Structure formats: C-alpha cells, structure tokens
Amino acid sequence: MLLKLAWRNLWRSRKRTLITVSSVFFAVLLAVMAESVNRGSHESMIRNSVSYFTGYLQLQDSAYFEEPSLDYCFSWNEAEAERFSLPGVQSLIPRLQGFVLAAGGDRTRAALVLGIEPEKEQQLNGLQDQLLAGDFEPGGVVLGDRLAERLQLGIGDSLVLLGQGYQGQQAAGIYRISGLVKPTSPELRKQIAYLTLADAQSLFGAYDMVSSVLVMPNQPNATDKLQQQMSDLLPADGFVVVRNWRELLPELLAAIEFDNASNRIILFILYLVIGFGIFGTVLTMTLERRKEFGVLISVGMRRRRLGWMALYESLLMGCIGILAGMAASVPLVAWFYYHPIPMGEELQAISEEFGVEPLIFFSADPSIFSSQALVVLGMCLLVALYPGYYISKLDVLKASRS
C-alpha cells in the first residue's frame, strides 16, 4: 500500500516528476558514457602497451627491470617453452633486445635491435600488418620507416649493426634490409630494427638466450592467477621472475589513476547537480503536504510508515531515472564498443604522435553500469533523509489544522 501511495504521489505533479526523472536519466546516460570512454581509452592504452611492449606478464631476469642490459638475459629453449605452456597461456613470445649503432652509407644512427619470432609477434600485435614493404626473413633486417629515412636506405640495401654483445663481447653483423615497418609508436619508428630471434642471438653472442618472454593469457582478467602459477614453476633460488604489466608499466598505471581521479571529480559535480534536483523536488513534495501528513498521523498512521512512503517516493524517482538511463545507455555503449569513433583529422595526427590508435574506444565493463546505479540510489536514500526528519519532527496538531 505504501508503494502504491508513493507511486501515485509521484504523479501528482506529472511535470515536476518528469523533469526530475529526466535529469536523473540524462545524468546516468552522461555518466555512463563518460565513464565508458574513460575506461575504454584506458583499456585500449593497456592493450596497446601490453601487446607491443610488455605482455600481460613477462618472464625476465630479476635485475633486468632496473637495468635492461643484455647481461641480464636468460636461457630459453623448447623445453622451457613447453614447461611454461600452462592451460591459461595463449602464447609465449620470446624477445632479445639490445642497443646498437646502425650504419649504412655515410650515416649512423642508434637503433634498438629486437630479436623476434615474426609469426608469434603477428599473433600478438599484428606486426606483419605494419609492414610497409618487404618481409621478415633470416639474415634480413626490418627497419622502422623513419629510421630508414634517416639512414637514407631502402629495401635491398645493406646495413651494418655494431655494438656490445652478451658479457662484453663484440657484436657486429651485416644485414640486408628486407622490409620496412610503421609501428604506431613514433619512438619505435625512429629506432627499431627487427631481426629474427636466432639472428639477434648470434649477433649478440647470446645463444639460446632471451631478454624477456612475453606471456599472453587466454583471459586478461585471469592474469594475476596465472602469474602465481608461473612463479610456482620457477625455482625459488633462480634469477628469473614473473612480472605483471602493472609492475612493468608504472607510468601508465599512474597516468590512468590520475585520469580516473579527474574523471571522478567531474562525475561528482554531475551527481551533485542532480542530487540537488531530486532534493528540490522531494523538498516541495514534503512541504506542500504538511497538512496531509498531519491528518494521516492523526487518523493512526505511524510516522515511520510515512517516512517509508517518502523514501519510496525518492527511490522510485531515482529508479525510473536509472532504468531509463540504463535502457538508453546499454545499447549505445554496446554499439560504440564494437564501433569505436574515429577521431577527427587533427586529433588523428596528435594521437599518432603519441602512438595510440586514432579511435575513441568505449568500455562495456558491467561495473560501469552498476556503479552509476549504486551512486544514484545512494543519493536518493540520502535525499530521503530530509522528509524522514521532517515527518519525525512534525507537530501533528498544528499541521492538521493549518
């Protein structure tokens, strides 16, 4: 009966209730979309960094993270790969990397040599799709497009790589340029020189060794469990450790957290505004019914029940707004999740500069919806404290005769 009363009371002033409900509706819609874009961009940043640079997990020497030197590489072979191919692992991607000087003709540039297994990288990040020309092949080197430009070299030209190998050895080799790539990261475009893993190992004299093994889990959210399982496989007194992307990308994590904090402030202001909107409506609904409340208590309705009625009223308004907001935002988010919005041309240039895809991504994480719903409901509860207080303090005699 209380619910029925509350429901009907809401529609006493249809216009007022509709305005309030639609303010909740738009706030929920706005908040969900904002949060979805926010998380979507983070998810895509993580996805990018993880697939190009770190993997969700990474096997590496315990000292490598502090000092990424060739001296901290470790042995990796078929047997090891077999051992770490746990059920939750999608792929293990070994890499060997070191800095060298790349010389061709009369120009010399610093380059980052990355020894890779091209098919595995393809699975991980579609590396082969970034080829502008040529291909990966044994004895060949694939250069970042900007690096090739700076060296004024093209496919078919020879390139000399010079540097220091494993444990101070001399590293030197001559390679034919077999392809050019355009990675999304502008840094890589200026620096990268891909060799096959075997070629890199012989260049650096680090036979059967790798700097890191990237681990891609079948399910990214099961990463932490997998990390545990893999650590259990490692000897406790060994040098190799498993690190997760949060440890490997602390700057990214910090940037995301900063972003989240500023987003939360905006959401907070948004909620404050609609909170006051609901409060205003509840306030007028309360004050204009002073006499009615007085009569109801006089004829035998306990104050507590009246308080519940007022609570239902504000919750109902909130719920209608939330449900309508969800009904509108779920399909919108779902659509944009599968169809990210391309950025405008200016932004495209900027995003290229920063090495992110020129798309606005949306996240479809269900917690986005539930958290908005909870916030609005919490607000309605808070707002309902006022009529509750008002009713508990109401002077029945004065109210019912005023």
Added chain:
Amino acid sequence: MTPVLQTQNLHKTYSEGPVAVHALRNINLEIHPGEFTVIVGPSGSGKTTLLNMLGGLDTPSTGKVWVAGTDISELNENQLIDFRLHHIGFVFQAYNLIPVLTAEENVSFIMDLQGRPAAEIKARAAEVLAEVGLADRGKNRPAELSGGQQQRVAVARALASRPQYVLADEPTANLDSQTAFNLLDTMKRLNEDEKMTFLFSTHDQRVIDRATRVITLVDGEIASDERR
C-alpha cells in the same frame, strides 16, 4: 451501560506564552454508546482542546481520559497513534482525504493500516460507501467529488473500521447549508443504523438541533450538559 469515553478531572494548561492559559479546567464527562453529542461554546472556550484530548491527539496536563477501559493519557506517542488507529474515527473540517486515492481506497485506508483481510475491507468499504450514498462514486478521486461528497467519504472512512466513536471537528464548517444538511442527515442515520457514537465540536445551529446531547463550554469549564 458502560461509557465508551470517560474523563476524570481533566485539566489542560498552556504555559508557553507569558501567562499560563487554562484551556480546560476540571472536565468530568461520560459519553455513552449511541450518543450524538455536540460540544458548543464561544470561540476560545476550549472546544478544540477538549476534542484533542478526547481523540488522543494531545495529552492532558492532569487528569485521565478512559476509552474502552484504557487510560489513554498514559500512552506514549506510538501507542497513541496505534490506539487512534484502532479505536477512534476522525472527521476534520477539510482536506480529510488522500488526494491520490479513490473514494473507495480512502474508505479502505484505515482498515488497510489495521491490516485487515482484503476481502473484508472491500466488502465493508462498499457497504459504508453505499450508506453515505456514494455507491457509484467509489472509483472517483477526491478532486472529482464535491465538497459535501468529500466530507461524506471522510465520514465513511471514519466509521468503516467500527471505532468506539467518531470525533468530528466542525465537519460542516466549509459546506453550504443544503450540503451540510445532507451530511448531517447521513451522520444521524449512521448514528441510528450503525449505533455509531458521534462527538462534534461546532458553531452550527443545524448540528446542535440534531444532537441528543449538548455540552456547553465556557472558559474551559462545562457550563451546561443537557440531554434531550
């Protein structure tokens, strides 16, 4: 016959202002089942104050109010609310009804709060609505009814749950004379048919003419009490 309502040395003093106001002094009353009593007196004589005491809406400064064997001056706020719900019917001057409920739902309201079975409530609501002559207006909301019809719905609501007695605070104050007449007729009939005890405060001579008992208050004291 045991009285439905009895007061003993009832006093009410308001001491909020600069001087204490003795709104009621030494009221001793017995109301018997089936009586149609009016309380009259000049403005400020204490009619409203007395009705508040008899309705359990306010507590006396000293003295006792017995209703059906309970001293309601001893009850706390929630006990009083529940007591009113189960034992006393109310009709106010105006705005008695809940605007968002239909006439039928308004009549059912008290019984709903009492937690009676739905079937019983429905039957009784229909019965009293018919008794006040509004059998066909059950689905209308108060705004769709005239002032007199609204007051009849209020009367129906007050007695639907068969309280000990119905208190009516100037129920005809806002009605034109023909409408007031009809309402009084209805109440008088219910008084006779349902043996319902009514207690009014009023200035209205038409109400006084129909009463079986007239209590006159002057300066918070009973100046006369005549049965007829």
